[in-house]
Amino acid sequence: MQFELPEDNPIPNSTQISDREAIFHPHSIADSRIRLFRWQGQLYRGIGTERSPFFQKLFQDGAIQSLVDLELLVESELTALTLEGYETIVHHRSIPFTSYSIEWCVAMLQDATLTLLDFGIELAQRGLSLEDGHLGNILFDGYKPLFVDLGSIRPLDEYVHYFRWSAYDQFCQTCFYPLVLMALGKDRTARLLMVENSGISKSDFLRLTPGMGSSRRILKAPPITRLQLALRKLIPPDYKKLLKQNFKDFQPLSDRTEIEKKTNSIYSHNVKQKYYLKFLKNLRREVKKITLPTSFDRSKNSSPSFCSSENGTEKQSIICNILTDLKPASVLDIGCENGCYAQIAASLGSQVVAFDKDPTCVTQLYHTACDRKLSILPLVMDFTQPTPAYGLSRYRYVAATERLQCEMVLALELIHHLVFEQHPRFEQIVEGFAQFSQRWLVVEFIPIDDRALLQFQSPKYSSKFSWYTLDNFRKVLMKHFRHVKTLPAYIKPRTLLICEK
Template sequence: MAIPHLRDAAQPVPTGTDLRPEPGSFRDPANQVFHAGQDVLRALDETAAAHWRALAGSDFFPPLLATGKVCGTEELPPGTAPERWAAMLRHERIPFVSHPYEWSFAMLRDAALLHLEILRAALPAGFTTKDGSAYNLQWRGTDPIFIDVGSFAPLREGEPWAGYRQFCQTLLYPLLLNAHIGVDFQPWLRARIDGIEPDQMGRLFRGTRRLLPGVLTHVHLHGSVQRRNAGRSTAVVREQLRDAGYSRELALATVRGMEKLVRRLDHQPPESHWVDYQRTCGYSEDDRATKERFVTAALASAPRRRLVLDLGANDGRYARLAARHAGYVVAVEQDPAVVDRLYRTLRGEGERRILPLVMDLADPSPGGGWRGRERASFAARTGADTVLALALVHHLAIGRNVPLPEVISCLTALAAPGGRLVVEFVHPEDPMARRLLANKPDGIFPDYRRDAFEALLAAHGTVEQRLELPSGSRTLYQVALGG
């Protein structure tokens, strides 16, 4: 089964000594993910290999591959798999790996809907998914992709969906928090890799909140059933469900009901300063036009970039410019409302080259999960060819009290060796800088000066271009970073 997104299968197949285990793939001993160069590989034991071949030969699975809803996957020739493994798959490489706590509300909802759509297609064909985790989904721009091919397994009659609890904890409950009580879910998911427990949700949804859509069934009833069955084995629970008449048709009806619920959930956050930043930021038309020309020239002056980071992306104005000159752009913004609006706009346009993410750059995503390595930190996932840091430095250095040397070290560390930094310095006399400084003690930032900033840039690379905007209070730099 050849998939267009994969490398030519005629290319050399990696050997066992080339394989590097994926730190986030160790919980299922039947199939594990490895990396070899640019290849993403999945090793299967005898049972998992049999499940894969049945899956590949089914009627429902190939259309999911063809439409890109499941990541591109093909089986490598016999004898490829290392000792103890029965088969080896090669997967499409995702342009940039992100985590659910970096997504906006609409992103999480669309990821949940794709998961349910896939399960709804699998059940009538006699398959289910063993997992329901949000981490089984990734993005190609604004298109969600299901990546855990090893999660598919034959369905046993009378067996409930094994992934239901994970789906609730990492997808449904975060959506309910945002939609029903306006609480941002990102900190909750970042704090717990397994998501939000039913008992935690239950304490938040008491009184009349119990009657909100989805709460009584999927929070309170789920929590009650979970407590009642805590001491029983899976086999006993399965037998009880079978005796009670639980069937494939009932499972399918449950999935359809869940889909209807998730589709109805929505969250319209209150307006914030950042939502309308392009109008309120104070740039003159001359400044804006000059800045766009500088950024465009910087992006166009080098060979086509594989990955560009737009840090402090706001409404995506410069991410869109970058997408004309790069294979992929990750647009990072702190405000979930701004990211949500950008995502909805880009998705409506069918944009596959820009991935918007929610992240506070003064507190970026750390490593998480088992030994802090199961989910890689933001810094470990970057290595961009170009980093855009426009109208950002003053917010970190003055607004968040991060010393200027630390700011520059952070920005340059996000680039690949030999990469490029396009950065804007807002002078202390700029109105925005004065506004930030007005809330700080006098003299707290003696080194926030243009000469000190330029010296730091020179220590990290070569300043290739420098341009002061017409207003005279902001300067743009194009820096070739040291290898």
């Protein structure tokens, strides 16, 4: 996992890093021999003496750069830096925002899983494997998924046994099962179960997917049976007999010469590599052919054409002018719906995060960002229930209000939905905006006499929400922002407010 802070300073040529200056990542604790840390605004990975030769060879052979060039691995390079306890220091490009799989739409989950398998396939072709099979090692850089955990790369023989990937069960529980459940329309259920570190258990998956036929029978089989079933699919019939004989010959190695042992070892490795690679490719095909719900189908994406000040509405033109004048480095669009304003911000050069509680809207925006190569990270999230910190010392999740802070927050056509549908008070809403905003907030207030709020103009609502006024809203805004300016010449009777801390 990576820090979510951006890069600040250039990489020095050679220097000794003080223990006091290295800030180790709180999530990087699984292996003390390989740890992430930040130093002088940059992200590094320290590699201990035991594993140093292995990773140095990967860099020297060009394997790491090849994976970077394929846009599968985050940019990584060797440095001449030193740190006590770590023989090798690697520099990584930071991903601006960290997101978690429970926040991704189903299309993002599928693409992230395919990226994990593509990375594994490239490693397998080089005689390597992955120690982990979970999506915590995938981060979205805008719309693009990248593998970020260099320390998970291991020699193939360590994590592949009889063609079986040791992390396969973990892969199923954190990637495959959630994806299948979401594809079956059980999106909310999948997200709730994915919160657990171990993912979705096989027993829960089987209970939630009745009638899946042969797939269920294979899942229920014990490991050896599953292995045999997999081998029958993977190994050509005419080769099974020869393979069986060869593995039989490998058993009594104690009586053989060193040359014979080495020959058999090389042959065993090559056979293992070949069929492990085929296993991963078959697994990728299974993931690729999972059919997403119609509303998530990219070919049926109904998101509107790109909006801008030239071809959009008056409101879009106003927002475009604000973004052009203030030039925020990063923008968070809360309640983004189809993401029109997120698209405008990204087209003007901002790094954009956009979230909505409707997975369909998020999926449409994700496809739009991919198609138009816009720097937008779309997420499924409810503003009134953002992802909280979770786990001991935030080991599992860092709170969304900390991870997704942006220089500017957009909250357009949102306040009335929050108040009348989810019932938070202005104080709660504005406090949430302030937690996400580093500097600016652009927020739209729609009064209760607006035509869009006809259903809320009955005496029942007017008495219950008598506090829903522009004056009350401004008073609360001024508690969290030093400057609150009302934009003149806006669409009446609505009000657009620009707030600055």
